[in-house]
Amino acid sequence: MNTKYQDIETALPASIDAEKTILGAILLEGALCNEALQLVGPNDFYLESHRQILNAMVKLSKNGQPIDILTVTNALGKSADSIGGAAYVASLIDGVPHQRSVEEYAKIVRDRSRSRDLISAANGVITKSMDGNAPDEVLGELQQQVSELVARGYRRTALALPEVGLEWLNELHAIRKIKNDVIGLTTAIPELDKITTGIRQSELWVIGARPAVGKSALGRQIALANAMQGKRVVIFTLEMTAKQVLSCSVAAYGQGSIPFYKLRDPRELTDSQLEQVQEWTAEVCKLPLVLDETGNLTASDLVARARLHATRGADLFVVDYLQRMRGEARQTNLERVAAASNAVCELAKSTGVPVIALSQLRKAPNGQEDREPTADDLKETGEIYQDAATCVLLHRPVERQNHNVLHRPALLLVPKQRFGDSDVRLELTFNKRTLTFQEQWSN
Numbered sequence: 413m414n415t416k417y418q419d420i421e422t423a424l425p426a427s428i429d430a431e432k433t434i435l436g437a438i439l440l441e442g443a444l445c446n447e448a449l450q451l452v453g454p455n456d457f458y459l460e461s462h463r464q465i466l467n468a469m470v471k472l473s474k475n476g477q478p479i480d481i482l483t484v485t486n487a488l489g490k491s492a493d494s495i496g497g498a499a500y501v502a503s504l505i506d507g508v509p510h511q512r513s514v515e516e517y518a519k520i521v522r523d524r525s526r527s528r529d530l531i532s533a534a535n536g537v538i539t540k541s542m543d544g545n546a547p548d549e550v551l552g553e554l555q556q557q558v559s560e561l562v563a564r565g566y567r568r569t570a571l572a573l574p575e576v577g578l579e580w581l582n583e584l585h586a587i588r589k590i591k592n593d594v595i596g597l598t599t600a601i602p603e604l605d606k607i608t609t610g611i612r613q614s615e616l617w618v619i620g621a622r623p624a625v626g627k628s629a630l631g632r633q634i635a636l637a638n639a640m641q642g643k644r645v646v647i648f649t650l651e652m653t654a655k656q657v658l659s660c661s662v663a664a665y666g667q668g669s670i671p672f673y674k675l676r677d678p679r680e681l682t683d684s685q686l687e688q689v690q691e692w693t694a695e696v697c698k699l700p701l702v703l704d705e706t707g708n709l710t711a712s713d714l715v716a717r718a719r720l721h722a723t724r725g726a727d728l729f730v731v732d733y734l735q736r737m738r739g740e741a742r743q744t745n746l747e748r749v750a751a752a753s754n755a756v757c758e759l760a761k762s763t764g765v766p767v768i769a770l771s772q773l774r775k776a777p778n779g780q781e782d783r784e785p786t787a788d789d790l791k792e793t794g795e796i797y798q799d800a801a802t803c804v805l806l807h808r809p810v811e812r813q814n815h816n817v818l819h820r821p822a823l824l825l826v827p828k829q830r831f832g833d834s835d836v837r838l839e840l841t842f843n844k845r846t847l848t849f850q851e852q853w854s855n
Contacts, residue, residue, distance in 0.1 A: 425527035426458035430520040435465055436504035437514050442479035444514050445469050451518035456525035461495035464488060465504075481505075526561055533557045555716045597728055597766065600630075600637035601824065603838055603851055608802060608829060611728070611766045616757045616799055620771040620790050621806035626822070626842055626849065627770045628652065629660070630806065631730045633848045634768060636661050639701040643727040646702040648714055650736035654703040660847050661701070662692050668845040702726075710738050711755035722763040731756055733770035734796065750795040757799035771796055773805070782809045787827045803828040806849075808842060822849060 434452075438445045449470065454463040468487035472479050485498040492498070533554060540550045587595055593602075596610025611617055611634075621627035628651070635645045649657050663672040670688060674680040681689065704717060714737065718729055734756070739748030753769070760767040773789040785805045787797045797803055807823040826836035840849045 424458070424531065425524045427520050427524050428459060428462075430517040430524075431457050431459065431462045432504050433508055433517045434514045434521065435462060435469070436506070436508040437517075438469055438479055439481060439484065439501070439505055440508060442469075442473065445473045445479060448514045448518050451515065452522050452525070456521055458524065458528070461500070464491055464495060465501065529557075529561055533561070552713070555713060558716055558720070597638050597643060598634070598641065600633045601838065601840070601849065601851060604804075604824065604826075604836075607826070607836055608832060611768070611802075613764045613766060614761050615766045615801040616760045617766065617768045617802045617804065618771050618790070618796055618800040619768060619804045619806065620773045620785065620796075622773045622775060622785065622789075625806050625808050626847075627772075627806055628732050629842075629847045630804075630849055631732050631768055631770050632657060632660055633664060635701060635728065635730050636664055636696075636699075638728055639699040642700065644700040644702070644725050645728045645730065646704060646718065646721045646726050647730045647732065648704050648706075648709070648718070649732050650707060650709065651732060652705075654705040657703050657705075658693070658696065662689065662696055664846045664848050665692050665696050666846070668843060671845040672847050708738050710740055711752045712740075713738075714752075715755050715759050718759055718765075719763060722765050726765050729756075729759070729765055729767045731767060731769045733772060735772045753795045753799045769796075769800075784809075784823065784825065797828065800828060801830045802826065824849070 434448050438448065448466075454466045454470070457463045457466060465484060465488070468484050469479050472483055472487055477483055481498060481502050485492050485501050488495070488501075492501075496503075536557075537550055537554050540553075541547070594605040594610035596608075596612040596615075598610055599605050599608065619627050619630055632647070635647050639645045647657060659675050660672070663670070663675055666688070670681070670685050674685065675689065678686065678689075702721065706713075706717070709717075714731065718726070721729070734752045735749055737748065737752040739745075739751070743751065756767045756769050759765070771790055773785050784807050787803060787805070789805075790796045790803075803826065805825040805827060807825065809820045809823070821839040822842050824836075824838040824840055826834060828834055829836070838851070840851060842849055
């Protein structure tokens with residue numbers, strides 16, 4: 413390594429040689445400027461002189477002008493002298509490899525840049541904490557910075573159609589080898605799995621229902637079913653506590669042999685039942701199921717936490733529920749829920765981890781409680797319906813006879829399925845012993 417830069421590189425993470433290689437390659441072949449910009453920008457470069465040179469190259473490229481030693485030196489203007497003039501620009505070509513690609517060097521520069529940003533964020537936390545700033549304020553700023561840094565790790569270059577075609581064909585061949593009945597993650601409802609092929613990568617699913625109908629129950633049921641298949645599932649429970657979610661999950665795990673109401677009032681349990689509950693709890697706690705009960709999250713807070721879980725191998729996110737997310741300053745309810753919907757949609761797309769977002773539906777008008785819900789009933793905004801790849805609505809109609817309330821079969825409606833049939837109707841039964849939905853309807 414050039415000794416001129418040795419002290420610089422030991423001070424902070426940087427690769428001056430990689431920066432020079434990128435700039436030199438662009439000088440030799442101007443079209444490589446666009447390739448480099450897919451992965452790095454001027455601010456990712458450590459040396460100010462290199463930032464100025466890349467900025468000059470970007471300006472030339474945008475104007476449709478050739479990129480060479482002369483044009484770059486001219487574009488630098490008065491600042492050219494401070495960085496060594498045409499002689500330094502020309503020196504960038506020295507030692508440039510023969511292959512005409514800068515991707516690997518750009519990845520090195522990007523990674524060093526991210527490392528420097530991490531160091532800067534950590535130093536900022538130390539400084540603000542020493543200055544007496546409120547911990548919640550410091551943590552909030554850190555969380556936002558980390559979210560942005562993780563997001564940069566998912567940055568991907570634009571793909572040419574042949575590359576897309578190759579990826580797609582490889583995916584087709586991989587899917588043909590799947591022996592399971594369902595291609596994606598299970599919905600815990602076999603008929604729904606069959607109709608949708610399961611919950612696939614990068615998809616946002618929305619489950620909507622009116623209060624007390626069972627959207628949280630179905631969300632938990634899907635989470636537990638996938639965790640039992642070895643999938644790492646993260647539930648963001650914005651309404652219930654982690655212990656409440658666990659108690660419901662244990663009841664479902666027991667498949668009804670001990671009804672849920674006995675877990676609510678353990679005085680009803682026999683000694684043998686208590687022993688059984690303890691065994692079930694131990695087994696559920698071994699599952700790759702993560703319960704995040706952090707309340708009062710904004711959309712950006714949740715995305716930051718989710719991206720960290722994605723780096724740890726998360727296979728599915730469940731958000732319970734969208735309307736419980738806190739808004740940013742001066743956001744209306746409409747803007748708040750729209751932002752939450754957009755955020756989880758982008759989260760699924762950028763990480764590849766599917767998201768199930770639960771959503772409140774508007775209460776039915778008096779006297780119309782039995783009216784089937786539609787996509788128009790999604791509360792606050794139509795953004796939720798637009799963002800969803802699949803929209804599922806739950807309905808539990810009741811029948812009143814001689815002042816008695818009789819529950820008819822629950823309905824699972826699919827008004828939207830971006831990649832398949834819509835207007836799907838399935839009859840289910842809600843099992844109060846397990847707090848789960850089942851396909852077989854019985855009185």
